Amino acid sequence: MKRTFSYKLNIFLFLLPALILFIGILIAPIIMSAYYSFHEFNLVANTDMEYVGLENYRILFSSMLTNPNTGKLYANSMYLGDALAHSLILAALSTFIQLPLALIIALKLSKGIRGERTYLSIFFMPVLISTVIIGRLWMNIYDPGQAGLLNAGLRALGIDQWLFPAISKGITSSKLPFTGQWTGFRETALIAAFIPILWQYVGYHMLLMYAGIKGVPADLLEAAQLDGCTEGQVNRYIIIPYIKPILKVCVIFAVTGSLKSFDLIYALMKDTSRAELPSTLMYKLLFLHQRYGLGSTVAVVLIILCFLFAMLISLAFRDKGAKVA
Amino acid sequence: MKKLVALVLAACLLLGITSALAEAEKPTLTLWCIATESDANRPAYEKAIPEIEEALGVKIEWEAFENDSYKTKIKSTSAEELPDIFFTWAGAFCGDFATAGKVYCLDEAYAEYADALPDVMTKNATYDGKRYAVPLTMNIVAMFANMDILAEVGYDKVPQTYEELIDCCDKLVAAGKIPFGCSGNATWCVTEYLEPIILKTIGYEALGDIFAGKGTWNDPAIATAVDNFQDMIIKGYFDPDGLTLDNDTVKANFIAGKYAFYQNGTWNCGEVAAAGDNFQVALFPVMDAEKATYGQVIGGPADSLAVSAAGKDPALAAKVAFALGKKICQYSFIDAGSGLPAWTPDYDTSAVNYLTTAVSDMVAAADGMVLFGDTAMSADPANIYLSYVAKVYGCEIDGAGFVEALTNELQ
Numbered sequence: 100m101k102r103t104f105s106y107k108l109n110i111f112l113f114l115l116p117a118l119i120l121f122i123g124i125l126i127a128p129i130i131m132s133a134y135y136s137f138h139e140f141n142l143v144a145n146t147d148m149e150y151v152g153l154e155n156y157r158i159l160f161s162s163m164l165t166n167p168n169t170g171k172l173y174a175n176s177m178y179l180g181d182a183l184a185h186s187l188i189l190a191a192l193s194t195f196i197q198l199p200l201a202l203i204i205a206l207k208l209s210k211g212i213r214g215e216r217t218y219l220s221i222f223f224m225p226v227l228i229s230t231v232i233i234g235r236l237w238m239n240i241y242d243p244g245q246a247g248l249l250n251a252g253l254r255a256l257g258i259d260q261w262l263f264p265a266i267s268k269g270i271t272s273s274k275l276p277f278t279g280q281w282t283g284f285r286e287t288a289l290i291a292a293f294i295p296i297l298w299q300y301v302g303y304h305m306l307l308m309y310a311g312i313k314g315v316p317a318d319l320l321e322a323a324q325l326d327g328c329t330e331g332q333v334n335r336y337i338i339i340p341y342i343k344p345i346l347k348v349c350v351i352f353a354v355t356g357s358l359k360s361f362d363l364i365y366a367l368m369k370d371t372s373r374a375e376l377p378s379t380l381m382y383k384l385l386f387l388h389q390r391y392g393l394g395s396t397v398a399v400v401l402i403i404l405c406f407l408f409a410m411l412i413s414l415a416f417r418d419k420g421a422k423v424a
Numbered sequence: 425m426k427k428l429v430a431l432v433l434a435a436c437l438l439l440g441i442t443s444a445l446a447e448a449e450k451p452t453l454t455l456w457c458i459a460t461e462s463d464a465n466r467p468a469y470e471k472a473i474p475e476i477e478e479a480l481g482v483k484i485e486w487e488a489f490e491n492d493s494y495k496t497k498i499k500s501t502s503a504e505e506l507p508d509i510f511f512t513w514a515g516a517f518c519g520d521f522a523t524a525g526k527v528y529c530l531d532e533a534y535a536e537y538a539d540a541l542p543d544v545m546t547k548n549a550t551y552d553g554k555r556y557a558v559p560l561t562m563n564i565v566a567m568f569a570n571m572d573i574l575a576e577v578g579y580d581k582v583p584q585t586y587e588e589l590i591d592c593c594d595k596l597v598a599a600g601k602i603p604f605g606c607s608g609n610a611t612w613c614v615t616e617y618l619e620p621i622i623l624k625t626i627g628y629e630a631l632g633d634i635f636a637g638k639g640t641w642n643d644p645a646i647a648t649a650v651d652n653f654q655d656m657i658i659k660g661y662f663d664p665d666g667l668t669l670d671n672d673t674v675k676a677n678f679i680a681g682k683y684a685f686y687q688n689g690t691w692n693c694g695e696v697a698a699a700g701d702n703f704q705v706a707l708f709p710v711m712d713a714e715k716a717t718y719g720q721v722i723g724g725p726a727d728s729l730a731v732s733a734a735g736k737d738p739a740l741a742a743k744v745a746f747a748l749g750k751k752i753c754q755y756s757f758i759d760a761g762s763g764l765p766a767w768t769p770d771y772d773t774s775a776v777n778y779l780t781t782a783v784s785d786m787v788a789a790a791d792g793m794v795l796f797g798d799t800a801m802s803a804d805p806a807n808i809y810l811s812y813v814a815k816v817y818g819c820e821i822d823g824a825g826f827v828e829a830l831t832n833e834l835q
Contacts, residue, residue, distance in 0.1 A: 145524030
């Protein structure tokens with residue numbers, strides 16, 4: 100009995116430093132954010148914390164608010180719904196465009212093509228570059244003037260003649276015509292932000308999947324080939340099911356990464372209002388508006404959503420056969 | 425011989441140690457500012473700081489940060505971590521620090537400099553009758569004009585009336601020229617157009633009251649002013665690329681001759697004047713003569729230095745802030761041409777560039793001043809206001825929408 104207790108105490112003592120760090124760095128800030136989300140205060144002006152209950156949540160989730168003096172309804176500029184919708188669009192694009200693309204590249208490279216290592220390095224290179232530099236780089240690519248690579252290319256090919264008027268017709272948020280300002284309109288800004296994200300992280304997911312594919316036992320593949328499986332059948336029935344745990348991790352990273360996305364959007368367009376995401380709204384509320392309670396509320400919503408999506412994805416990828424066994 | 429060499433070396437060592445000790449004995453003050461390498465005021469800081477260190481026997485350790493990131497950094501720094509002296513904007517920005525008791529009252533230190541610094545220049549950073557910041561320079565919003573481009577459409581002087589300006593812009597557009605450049609990436613640049621237009625429509629007292637929270641946005645004249653601004657955008661008076669360009673690019677485009685006009689702060693005078701003598705500076709014309717006059721301007725002394733109340737020696741830091749502020753003001757005015765002096769000049773001003781001189785005359789003849797909206801308003805209303813200004817420039821809302829939104833959200 101004494102020995103068992105001593106053994107458990109040892110385990111506890113060894114885990115204690117990690118536990119303290121985990122609680123101090125992760126759990127405590129989440130609890131503090133949740134506490135702040137029920138208050139309103141200004142750290143710069145050193146105002147007292149005022150308990151506001153669920154008011155911050157009501158403000159963030161109401162597209163329309165009522166002016167207390169006039170009783171008139173008005174559009175709420177701090178509405179979180181649009182930012183969340185943008186995040187979900189990004190998450191969907193990442194899951195259904197970025198990850199399949201990464202998988203295709205990983206499958207092709209893992210077949211031992213010539214220059215495999217070189218291609219791996221090339222595809223992984225954008226991951227190593229600072230996001231701020233990538234933002235600046237793509238800012239130059241999207242530049243609407245003569246310096247912009249994208250518009251210069253479109254003009255050289257004469258595509259701008261029909262593409263720009265077509266995009267203009269689709270723009271309903273502004274009376275201005277589209278003349279190549281990719282980050283200047285609500286209808287184009289989010290897609291313009293997604294493309295660099297796709298470009299940057301496709302290599303990251305590709306590398307994870309590539310490592311998984313390389314781990315598939317050679318005898319499995321040989322047996323399939325001996326049975327006359329085509330390459331597509333090997334990919335579909337052996338490789339993809341085998342790397343399912345890696346695919347799950349990639350989907351979790353892609354979805355939660357989209358929800359937390361901030362740096363590239365901020366670097367790409369200083370005024371993020373046309374492609375507002377929860378994290379950019381949180382930054383504005385905390386540091387520009389100095390509404391620390393409201394900003395903390397966005398943080399809490401983000402944490403809940405990240406956990407929720409991670410759980411849902413884990414459930415979706417649950418191996419039913421293994422559970423039965 | 426060996427003894428002599430040893431003696432000389434020992435003497436050198438002793439001298440080195442003594443001077444190092446003397447240096448270490450100097451009180452050290454920290455300073456944060458926005459005078460980065462690309463900032464027009466950088467040379468003024470580089471010149472002024474060593475002079476003040478020498479004159480007051482202090483060591484100043486200074487760091488410069490990019491404007492927007494500085495705003496975030498300074499606001500999120502706790503009182504104990506603030507540097508001894510830091511750059512601030514007068515008005516509500518500094519007001520938040522004063523309310524929180526984070527900045528040191530400068531009334532005592534001001535007494536020594538009262539003759540050189542007119543009391544009126546400290547008004548924007550005076551809260552509850554106490555001064556909390558040392559003004560550096562003062563600036564207004566002005567319309568820079570490229571006279572070579574105006575000459576091409578028959579104008580040999582900057583249009584003085586609204587009708588003339590519209591006629592000039594129409595002629596420029598017809599000639600394939602872009603009248604105005606404005607960065608939509610930095611919303612404060614849009615306010616440099618919108619605020620003078622509102623000012624010249626409703627007058628400085630009404631606009632000043634609105635920014636101070638005493639007046640109402642719910643004024644049809646403001647909606648008209650915004651619609652007029654938007655008409656100019658829709659009629660092609662503004663570079664459509666400006667929507668996504670940053671201010672540095674827009675300014676470079678203007679200097680390179682892409683635009684006929686560039687309306688922005690007069691801190692640009694030095695840079696524009698250095699590019700040639702083909703530029704002139706003027707104020708935006710009057711749009712409603714019953715309420716506004718040509719001499720009403722947006723601006724005032726806003727760039728300032730504040731002293732942390734939690735510093736090691738705030739009294740010394742206050743003394744250094746005043747001395748440094750005076751020197752920075754002098755060099756910014758004379759050398760960089762990046763602002764008018766908030767301090768009374770006691771030096772030769774003949775080297776001041778021709779545009780700053782013209783602005784100086786305008787300010788001397790000014791009928792009334794309204795501080796920049798985002799400086800005058802506190803953080804939350806200022807940023808709500810800026811978000812709707814961005815929507816106006818993007819033609820997402822019209823004048824009525826702008827007025828309705830601000831009335832509902834701010835009042």
